[in-house]
Amino acid sequence: MNAVTTQAAARPTKRLPNRRPNPPMRRVEPAVPEPLSAMDFAQRMQDIGLHWWALIDGLFEQLHTDKAKAAPVPEWALDWLKDQGRHDLTHEEMRSQGEALRDLLRLQEGRPTRTVFEVWGDHATRLSIGHECVADAIPTLDSFKASGKYPQAAIVRVSRLGGAWSSDPALLDTLVGTVRLAGSSVGLPNDDDGFFSIQDETGRQLLLTPDQVAGHPALDRMSAEDRASMDAWSAHLAERKALRAAAKDGQP
Structure with missing residues (x-):
């Protein structure tokens, strides 16, 4: 009995191999994020809202494709996504509220807003400019309306950085301060005579x-450089116009 016990005890115990642990994979340490401002959060919120709005809008655009006809979306789901017709309205509200929030944050930081408010009597009569907010423009609006001369006066929001443009030559009389040449177009050879911005x-x-x-x-309030560029383009465009007219007259 003892021999059996001794023999059994002499057997080596089975164990898992003693493997050396692998060192952890080295990873590049992420850069310390820069402090986020309120403006960063406002922009990110608008980006997220625009992303979800675009997904829904993209679905509406696909309704008439073959893929959508093969597997149509239930009408109740489309009605839900349209939100009683507020799909486009909420996008416009998100855009305007986002711009207003960013302007308020700029004012708190002591920076100028990206947009200003103006008072206009009609489409060609600018009455007052440079108002930072609607509340600042309202007294001016009320005074012009009370005068009886501009009963249709209204407050208009205008971008400081451009983007709002018109092709009405009557508005040349409403330009404020220094005037600059923002761009030139030579036009198509047979369609137009070019444009100045x-x-x-x-x-x-x-x-x-x-x-x-x-x-x-x-144009007298332009810089000499802009005026010289504009005169050169005007001469070039006049020459093109004359050549087109001569070619047209020479046709049989």
Whole structure:
């Protein structure tokens, strides 16, 4: 009995191999994030809202494709996504509220807003400019309305950085401060005579032909460099126009 016990005890115990642990994989340490400002959060919130709005809008755009016809979305689901017609309205509200929030944050930081408010009597009569908010523009609006001369006066929001433009030559009289040449277009050979983009200090732009801007007093407030460039383009465009007219007259 003892021999059996001794023999059994002499057997080596089975164990898992004593493997050396692998060292952890080295990873590049992430850069310390820069402090996020309130403006960063406002922009991120708008990006997320735009992402979800675009997903729903993209679904509506696919409704008439073959893929959508093969597996149509239930009508109740489409009605739900339209939110009683508020799908587009909420997008516009998100955009306007986001712009207003960013402007408020800029004012708190002591920086100018990206947009300003102006008072206009009609589409060609600018009455007052440079208001930082609607509340600042309301007293001016009320005074012009009370005068009886501009009963249809209204407050208009205008970008400081441009983007709002018109092709009405009557608005040349409303340009404010220094005027600059924002761009030139030579036009297509047989379609138009080219355009100039004229911009004032408020960011408003006018897209006009050389004939519409020629000789206007607002051009006197341009820099010498911009005026020289504009004169050179005007001469070039006039030459192109003359060549087209000559070619047309020579046709049988």
